[in-house]
Amino acid sequence: MHVPIEYFLVLSAFMFITGVAGVLTRRNAIVIFMSVELMLNSANLTLVTFSSYIGNPVGQLFVFFVMTVAAAEAAVGLAIIIALFRNKQTMNVDEINILKW
Amino acid sequence: MSIYDIIFYLFAAITLISAFFVVTIRNIVYSAFFLLFTFFGVAGIYVILGADFVAMVQLIIYVGGIVILMLFGVMLTNKITSVAIKTGTSQIVPAAIGVGMFAGILTATLVNSHWRKVDTAPLLPTTQSLGLMLISEYGIIFELLGIILLIALIGAASLARK
Numbered sequence: 001m002h003v004p005i006e007y008f009l010v011l012s013a014f015m016f017i018t019g020v021a022g023v024l025t026r027r028n029a030i031v032i033f034m035s036v037e038l039m040l041n042s043a044n045l046t047l048v049t050f051s052s053y054i055g056n057p058v059g060q061l062f063v064f065f066v067m068t069v070a071a072a073e074a075a076v077g078l079a080i081i082i083a084l085f086r087n088k089q090t091m092n093v094d095e096i097n098i099l100k101w
Numbered sequence: 102m103s104i105y106d107i108i109f110y111l112f113a114a115i116t117l118i119s120a121f122f123v124v125t126i127r128n129i130v131y132s133a134f135f136l137l138f139t140f141f142g143v144a145g146i147y148v149i150l151g152a153d154f155v156a157m158v159q160l161i162i163y164v165g166g167i168v169i170l171m172l173f174g175v176m177l178t179n180k181i182t183s184v185a186i187k188t189g190t191s192q193i194v195p196a197a198i199g200v201g202m203f204a205g206i207l208t209a210t211l212v213n214s215h216w217r218k219v220d221t222a223p224l225l226p227t228t229q230s231l232g233l234m235l236i237s238e239y240g241i242i243f244e245l246l247g248i249i250l251l252i253a254l255i256g257a258a259s260l261a262r263k
Contacts (some may be wrong), residue, residue, distance in 0.1 A: 010211055013207045013211055015117070017207065019124070020203065024196035035123070035124055045143060045146060048155055052224070054217065060227055060231060061231055064231070067158060071250070074171070075170065075254065078174040079258075082177050085178040094191070
């Protein structure tokens with residue numbers, strides 16, 4: 001391994017920060033969803049980095065688990081978004097306020 | 102500068118640039134396609150780290166599954182012919198301040214920490230050890246993940262049904 005471990009960690013931190021910025025600024029529900037996927041991927045990248053530098057493959061196994069839960073989350077989340085669009089005819093999260101008192 | 106460094110910088114650039122475009126570009130179809138390039142770049146980083154099985158799973162699940170699912174979501178929730186596919190942004194200044202502070206703290210912590218690492222670990226393929234752990238030590242979690250996927254499938258179908 002020639003690349004220092006900090007390079008991978010900083011790359012994953014920047015991916016996470018990009019995802020946070022997307023969640024905070026964008027107002028389309030699907031783009032917010034994509035930003036959440038970016039954050040999940042950066043967490044996976046951190047797990048694989050530590051797993052590879054410590055020499056223990058359990059971290060990669062946990063990445064496999066995280067990916068499975070992320071796939072389930074993507075399916076249910078998109079189903080919720082489609083059901084919401086059918087009721088409200090909008091994707092702007094500022095206008096989706098039926099749970100807001 | 103060895104070939105590892107060049108490949109790392111190439112895939113890191115692909116990942117970060119397309120992640121930046123995912124959150125900044127205004128057309129969400131282009132956004133979904135840049136998300137595909139981001140996942141591809143992360144798969145390349147996994148290959149550099151020696152995680153061959155995880156890289157293949159990343160390509161199959163994310164690039165082949167989740168991005169396609171998101172494109173279907175975009176197709177089902179937007180009127181393609183109108184201009185409603187472009188979406189706005191809001192609260193740029195408070196988000197920029199918060200994200201900037203978070204980025205500074207996170208990067209400073211990551212760079213200044215002393216990480217424990219084993220220098221003698223060679224980059225061996227991990228597919229065999231992952232498979233052995235999945236059927237022996239982590240077998241119950243593997244079964245539970247199958248149940249989670251089944252529940253998610255049923256829930257998604259019943260939610261999206263008319």
